[in-house]
Amino acid sequence: MDQIRIVFLGTGAAAPTRQRNVSSVAVVLDGRVLLFDCGEGTQHQLMRSPVRSGAIEAVFITHLHGDHLFGLPGLIATLGLNARTAPLTIYGPPGLRAFLDAIPYPGTTYDVEVVEIGPADCAGVRKGAGYRVFASLLQHSVPCFGYSIVEDDRAGAFDVGKARALGVPEGPLFGRLQRGLDVTVGGTLVRSEEVVGPLRPGRRIAFCTDTRPCAAAAELSRGSDVMIHEATYANDHAQEAVDRFHSTAEEAARVARDAAPQRLILTHVSARYEDDAPLLADARPLFPSTEVASDLLEIAVPRRE
Secondary structure (H helix, E strand, O other): OOOEEEEEEEOEOOOOOOOOOOOEEEEEEOOEEEEEOOOOOHHHHHHHOOOOHHHEEEEEOOOOOHHHHOOHHHHHHHHHHOOOOOOEEEEEOOOHHHHHHOOOOOOOOOOEEEEEOOHHHOOOOEEEOOEEEEEEEOOOOOOOEEEEEEEOOEOOOEOHHHHHHOOOOOOHHHHHHHOOOOEEEOOEEEOHHHHEOOOEOOOEEEEEOOOOOOHHHHHHHOOOOEEEEEOOEOHHHHHHHHHOOOOEHHHHHHHHHHHOOOEEEEEOEOOOOOOOHHHHHHHOOOOOOEEEOOOOOEEEOOOOO
16 A cells, blocks of 8 residues: 555543543545544544545444543444445454444444454454554453554565566566566576565554553554554653553653654543643653654654665
8 A cells, every 4th residue: 555644533531621532543544544442522533634434444442431432323323324335344342242232323324343352353353455453452441452553565676677687578577576476588487586575564553542551562562663552641640550550651661662663652641731741751761752642643654665
């Protein structure tokens, strides 16, 4: 795929504020949308953003706390009002199906499939066109999953000059070599590996909230281009983070230092922090490439070359 963008629709914790809505992140893959969490008000945030709600092909719920899923019933209903026909798959922990079954959706024009995941499913939650989604059980007060979006690897770079030097004419034989097939030119075998470089790894994005700092979050995020991790508190409320099964910004940075992503973006910020400075002051000494997300922040994830 060409473009991958991340749009933060809600970056606050527990309840919406004037500055931050509650949890939701859209990952846009060449126009197709994967939605991670759907807190109250996510529909409004979608309308304020460049993300098309009709392009959502799957939703991934981390856990069954209201600030992460209370926007889901309204979104499902609105997609029906807009005459959606494409099916929608919603992934999340056990109990998600009962929550959605308790709410009527009259006139829904499309199929909604609910997939409840458990630890045994984490090896691969979804295989989409050009990507896979993995999950891992984090450490929170209720069962909570982090997710990792992994783009499929791309073919290695094709060395046109070397192919020509080996006598391969431009045209269909170039295509065969690029697809990994060997060709014969004038009785001489030209192997694909002679003119095509090694596979180029796909991009990786990890989404870890809500959680205490844990090895599972580090493994899920290892080598990511972007690691999104909750930082509900600064160090001034470190004990509250322990008591409520959340992370401080410093703890998130320690996880990132272990996982070695390219960038760490902090989210799920307590309403008490109107200024990002305390969170950054705690995190950046351990992991300098740290930012704090704001609502409607949009970032591009460049290809790995």
